[in-house]
Amino acid sequence: MNVATTLTACDFDEIDRISREELAAIANQIDEERIYPEDIIRAYGKAGAYATHAGGIDGNVDLSSAILAMARASEECLSTGFCVWCQDTLAWYLASSDSDFLKTEVLPKVLKGEALGGTGMSNPMKAMGEIEPMRLKGVRVEGGYRVKGMLPWVSNLVEDGYFGSMFHVDVEGSDTPKRVMAIFHAAWDGIKLKLDHEFVAMGGTATCNVQCRDVFVPDAYVLGDPAADFVKRIRPGFTLLQCGMAAGMIRNCIDLMKQVEGPLGHVNKYLDKQPADIEAEYDALVAEVLEMAKTPYDLSDAFYLRVLKARLRGGELAMEAAHWAQLHMGARGYVTRGAAQRRLREAYFIGIVTPATKHLKMLIAQMEAA
Structure with a gap:
């Protein structure tokens, strides 16, 4: 069974209004005080900003509306535009997956801005490019994986949010570990978030260091095993x-x-x-x-x-x-x-x-x- 997600129209007039009236008014405050504009991020979701590109691999998917909505937010404040990208990309992971569970239980909340989250792929992308080592390591257990390690800089992340990431798993008889990509829920046991806002800009992005201490990742949350x-x-x-x-x-x-x-x-x-x-x-x-x-x-x-x-x-x-x-x-x-x-x-x-x-x-x- 492949769950198809119903695409939602993007209300560009409402996105423009939110950007012009609400976001522009606090752009300097976001920059100076490093506040995270959570209400605005959620309001964009209600306006359909995150739901136009979630038709899945079998759908007629066009990223144009998502890109244009993100651009409108970024005109006023790049911190907020970046958070929109994080939310869009989390939706992209979920909609592109083969997991009916994720598409049914998590994706609809992300599309509406009811559940927030980020990408968690900065370190894995660098690791795949041999720029830095993979920060998370997993071991196979019954029903999923146990994962430990620390991810720096996962943005748009709140205590009950979601993020995608990748971890290494040792393979018996091989010197090369396999890579597994999965969705994590920040509320799971063993996950601890610490805000990290030491940037000269982009402070209002809810950017966290994410510590994972033997976090259980159920098979239902796995996106790619192996991830390639x-x-x-x-x-x-x-x-x-x-x-x-x-x-x-x-x-x-x-x-x-x-x-x-x-x-x-x-x-x-x-x-x-x-x-x-x-x-x-x-x-x-x-x-x-x-x-x-x-x-x-x-x-x-x-x-x-x-x-x-x-x-x-x-x-x-x-x-x-x-x-x-x-x-x-x-x-x-x-x-x-x-x-x-x-x-x-x-x-x-x-x-x-x-x-x-x-x-x-x-x-x-x-x-x-x-």
């Missing part, structure tokens, strides 16, 4: 969804530059990049992303390479746009609550969040050399 085929299934969508953060950041930086054309245009015209220059690149990037969003389950290497290149360009253009927004705005953007300096700090997150710029370049080089 499932990872290949989800990786294009996982990566492509992140482009929503970049798109929102770039759009807002263009708007910031345009805001000062009246008072500063006579001198800003000497800067190397003008709003129209960034906008042309933005339009081309968004067109490419939305075209690929129509086929997120294309598992070909050629498609994944396109996705990686778009994600890389999105991060680079976001950082570039924020740089030019700061120069265009000058001192008025460099004050404590100046929008440009906040966007500049936030933009670098797009360049370092997994997969980071250097990780993307490594993956692209490896695929092109194969």
Whole structure:
């Protein structure tokens, strides 16, 4: 039996209203006080932001609405846009799985924003790329796995939230452990969350260190055992969804530059990049992303390479746009609550969040050399 999830329409008018009226009003507070806007994250769920891309591998799935909703949140606040990505990606794991239990019992709550959660895949993705060791280790027991270890930086995570992750399991007679991917519930015995907010931006993201002490993961929560085929299934969508953060950041930086054309245009015209220059690149990037969003389950290497290149360009253009927004705005953007300096700090997150710029370049080089 393959449970099909009913897709929900995204109310873009409501998402725009939430972003414009509620999120914009507290964006500086999120940045300065590192508050997690839980009510807003849940409100986006009620507006359908997380439920348009959950049709599963047998459905007619398009990531466009999810990306555009995330971009709208990111225009106002990248911390919140990132939390939207976390929620979207958790839904992506669940909807892409073969687990009827997860699709029936967990996915509907995630789609509505009733249950919150994150990705938990920063360390596993780096481990798969041999950048760092796998932090979680599991052993097979009756009915599931016992898992221990510590995951740094799992975001959008509350005490009763969910996250996906991966762990190594030793294989008898082999020097190479297998990888298993599963969904974890933060309320399980043995899981302890500790908020970790020592970033120069992105503090309002409910980012936690997750300690696992002999946590029992039931078989019903396993996504891939071994994980390789499932990872290949989800990786294009996982990566492509992140482009929503970049798109929102770039759009807002263009708007910031345009805001000062009246008072500063006579001198800003000497800067190397003008709003129209960034906008042309933005339009081309968004067109490419939305075209690929129509086929997120294309598992070909050629498609994944396109996705990686778009994600890389999105991060680079976001950082570039924020740089030019700061120069265009000058001192008025460099004050404590100046929008440009906040966007500049936030933009670098797009360049370092997994997969980071250097990780993307490594993956692209490896695929092109194969």
